[in-house]
Amino acid sequence: MYIKKQRLLTPGPTPLYPPALHAMMASDIHHRTEDFRKAYRSCLADLKEVMGTANDLLMFASSGTGAMDAAVSNLFSKGDKVIVCVAGKFGERWAEIAKAYGLDAHVLTVPYGQVVTPGQVEAALAQEPATKGVFVQASETSTGAAHDVRAMAAAVSRTGAIFVVDAITGLGTMPLDIDGWGLDVVIGGSQKAFMIPPGLAFLSIGTKAWKFAETATLPHFYFNLKKEKKSGEAGESSWTPSTALILALAEALRYVKQIGMDKLIENARLLATATRAAVQKLGLELFSPGSPGSSVTAVRAPAGMDSGVIVKEFKSRFGAIIANGQGSMKGQIFRIAHLGYFDFADLFAMVAGLEIILNANGFPVKYGTGVAAVEEIYERAAVAPQTVSA
């Protein structure tokens, strides 16, 4: 075919909300002005609103990992005992950060595709009562699995430890009652369900975690939670902010509020449900069948087929970027995202494309089998035709 529109079907960056993209063009604005303070304040307030928390909300000019780094360097001291849940590449990142800062980490590792259970966390806490922190991914983007952060939080909140949740792909794809469940630190990033480009990280932080900031002694400079809180209260960021991204975020958050965070989550959940139904109908296997999340679906390539072939053909045939597996999962799986600005029309096209690619590569499927599964989920969901559109 001669025209191929570029399509991002990856779990970060995700497709951009067009009005947010347009808002970025007004970024010839100075950050120490009332106009900018207004936009910055509205972002902080709207983020708190869509995240549903009364905790403080701080924002950084960095990718999501910056906020992960900030949580460790601002709230802990060298040698602190912590528990790190590792169910994939992003869990491994927590372990690497903890190691880099000299924390004494008890790493709970499970095979890729599985999840760390609340029982494991509870047992590890009982074994080491001096534990100061527990780190987890709400959604482990590398495998598509989702953790039961609610039950984990119940276990952590009974102890003196704080619960630090990387919700970078959890926000907007699963319910997270930050205040009700006691999620002490919750981390998000701009390029996931928030529908704007990479470059902003944010975190919510509650009173239990703020107390840790009083005694923590790890060195930090750029990422300074206390300083950032003070700046935020004045409608500013400590350092030069990413003005373009903040204007974009203000616009995207307007849209998220208009739809409703619960509907954004339901949107991802429906697309994930339909994707799982489609790939299974096509005879493919899920990589995380036990606790699949709604941010991304990881699918095993057919036996004897490298998943890189599927990834490459999506690009060459349809201009579409889908994610390969990371690390040792590369070549084994491919991942289809649902978080943020995705709709059923995207999924119909994606699944039809997948059918064509499978057929062309020695894995015969009957055309329409997967698409029909998506159509059935769409029909059953009875999504009202007047639902808000861009």
Ligand SMILES: *Cc1c(COP(=O)(O)O)cnc(C)c1O
């Ligand atoms: C995308 C992502 C991150 C952040 O990665 P950055 O490249 O620093 O933005 C962290 N954790 C999870 C679970 C993610 O999906």
